[in-house]
Amino acid sequence: MNLILLYEEDFAGPNTVRLQGRRLKHAIDVLRPAAGDGLTVGLLNGPVGRGTITSISPDALEMAVVLDREAPSPLPLTLILALPRPKMLRRVLLSSASMGVKKICLINAARVEKSFWKSPLLGKERLQEQLLPGLEQAEDTLMPEVLLRPLFKPFVEDELPAIITNTLALVAHPAEEENCPREVDRHVTLAIGPEGGFIPYEIEKFVSLGFRQISMGRRPLRVETVVPALLARLF
């Protein structure tokens, strides 16, 4: 937690906050600060700044805060991700959020196991809980939007054309000859398949909309590895 995320309801006055629960526990167990110490803070979906501790006890952490900087720039990318298994989803949400992705569409594909869609981790609050550590890690405040699209065909035919308008649309497919482009200076829509990849029908659907097939080379990588790799290659 490199930044403590603040909510409107934390404010006891215009520039003073009072924290309890998870953030207090983290401060006491990990940061171990004393009155007078400064911590990096940020308002959810708002600016970033500094909190100076006025009091800390097992009951509450109180700070005087100055929020005077913008959050880091979002990554100009929409991530279309075949729903991974829950454990992997958690790690991909965290790493994507920490790298600045602000829109993630979790979609179905032939090789996505049906049971993954029943995971309680896909609830709106549970998704935000998984994204939060990514924001705190990267000193960011802007909560990403996550869309769930459990039907492949309606998503691709009805929604995807609008999503990719004015973007560079790429679908990652291991062993494709074209390497992932570097230092792209426009918005990217990046589709990444499930373990085992998209099936040919799915790839054809993406290609028919104008997606280019790209890869990180000959080595098939896990989704948790390929996501940070592709984002770092693109921007």
Add this chain to the structure above:
Amino acid sequence: MNLILLYEEDFAGPNTVRLQGRRLKHAIDVLRPAAGDGLTVGLLNGPVGRGTITSISPDALEMAVVLDREAPSPLPLTLILALPRPKMLRRVLLSSASMGVKKICLINAARVEKSFWKSPLLGKERLQEQLLPGLEQAEDTLMPEVLLRPLFKPFVEDELPAIITNTLALVAHPAEEENCPREVDRHVTLAIGPEGGFIPYEIEKFVSLGFRQISMGRRPLRVETVVPALLARLF
């Protein structure tokens, strides 16, 4: 497991192998192949090829193998990594191995918790067990070498100068102005610090040897995210 790794002792004849244990279980539970099916196989530290199943039962999987391709090229990179916590180490070893890293030095640093060095996961066999899924994922066969260096100063002063000779030596440090270089065409030595980063004394030691400080930008990232990101940016 995109490739089944074979050992010399698996060979019942010059071109026939017989597998039991973990690999047989994986074949039965996940791949569910039948006699006549082909699987990608590779000989540990040797070539890659194809195995055709001649028989499969709960007791053993037998294949006729043809090993006729080279393993994918190694990444020209030596990774110097401040020892992460065991759970994170496992993921970093897997992703590094899958991306083709062949030499990893796990080193001490002021912000590495002493207890991490006592982890049973640092035993030679346990390290190989953690690297293996990375090789199987990426259809690679060449086992990376992992060195443990629990003393920072002797490592940096006595060993590191030889390691960085004729390489581009980089130390990752969040918030550094210089962005990680792209498409490097020479061998790289890349040092990555612990959670919280290297302390100034450690950075000075790296810089005094000729390391350049680089970063992935303003966002501090977790080691499991920054490793694939930096490797993808560099090559």
